[in-house]
Amino acid sequence: AQSVTQLGSHVSVSEGALVLLRCNYSSSVPPYLFWYVQYPNQGLQLLLKYTTGATLVKGINGFEAEFKKRETSFHLTKPSPHMSDAAEYFCAVSDGVGASYDKVIFGPGTSLSVIP
Amino acid sequence: EPEVTQTPSHQVTQMGQEVILRCVPISNHLYFYWYRQILGQKVEFLVSFYNNEISEKSEIFDDQFSVERPDGSNFTLKIRSTKLEDSAMYFCASRSTGTADTQYFGPGTRLTVL
Numbered sequence: 001a002q003s004v005t006q007l008g009s010h011v012s013v014s015e016g017a018l019v020l021l022r023c024n025y026s027s028s029v030p031p032y033l034f035w036y037v038q039y040p041n042q043g044l045q046l047l048l049k050y051t052t053g054a055t056l057v058k059g060i061n062g063f064e065a066e067f068k069k070r071e072t073s074f075h076l077t078k079p080s081p082h083m084s085d086a087a088e089y090f091c092a093v094s095d096g097v098g099a100s101y102d103k104v105i106f107g108p109g110t111s112l113s114v115i116p
Numbered sequence: 117e118p119e120v121t122q123t124p125s126h127q128v129t130q131m132g133q134e135v136i137l138r139c140v141p142i143s144n145h146l147y148f149y150w151y152r153q154i155l156g157q158k159v160e161f162l163v164s165f166y167n168n169e170i171s172e173k174s175e176i177f178d179d180q181f182s183v184e185r186p187d188g189s190n191f192t193l194k195i196r197s198t199k200l201e202d203s204a205m206y207f208c209a210s211r212s213t214g215t216a217d218t219q220y221f222g223p224g225t226r227l228t229v230l
Contacts, residue, residue, distance in 0.1 A: 034218075036221075042223060042224075043207060043221050043222055043223035043224050044159070044207060044221040045221075046218055046220070049218060090158070090159060092159075102147060102149075102164060102171075102211070102219070103149075103161050103164060103172055104149075104151075104161065104209075104219055105161065106151075106158045106159040106160070107158060108157070108158045109158055
């Protein structure tokens with residue numbers, strides 16, 4: 001069964017400092033991996049996704065993530081976050097094949113605070 | 117840019133009452149989903165729907181839940197007899213064809229059961 005873990009339920013960084021949000025996954029087949037962001041009282045917005053090909057994926061708002069198969073990780077980074085990046089970030093996985101290929105499994109989320 | 121819409125944004129109901137949550141997926145999408153997020157918890161898959169039938173459902177999606185695509189645009193989630201523990205944010209999502217296509221999420225309906 002697929003699963004996602006996110007180390008750190010809350011991360012706080014200074015504005016302009018590198019932010020790193022950790023995600024590890026478990027999947028029996030090559031996974032599709034996603035990062036979604038949820039701003040307060042809003043829905044889920046896709047930041048970026050990895051399906052196949054280049055393992056370093058660039059997304060919106062300056063975020064990027066790197067798929068590392070051996071480490072089963074898909075950590076999210078942003079070199080210089082702004083206060084407007086404060087939100088809940090969810091890592092998610094789907095297996096991309098089979099009858100249940102399109103079910104998305106979410107991690108527990110990491111709340112990001114950016115200190116001015 | 118096309119987006120998934122959901123109504124109402126907030127629904128308050130009494131325990132035991134029926135509620136219908138409505139979603140309008142992106143117009144050319146063929147796959148539809150419901151997820152829920154209990155306050156402070158992660159987003160959980162409820163059900164997927166394709167070609168007018170359920171493709172997959174989770175253990176959460178018991179007999180009190182049902183989904184329907186009553187016309188060419190709406191996708192609904194019905195909870196027949198609400199319980200306190202049904203209080204959550206419910207997200208609708210849709211995607212087009214292709215295994216790599218992204219699920220686009222609506223803004224959610226916050227359901228409060230009193």
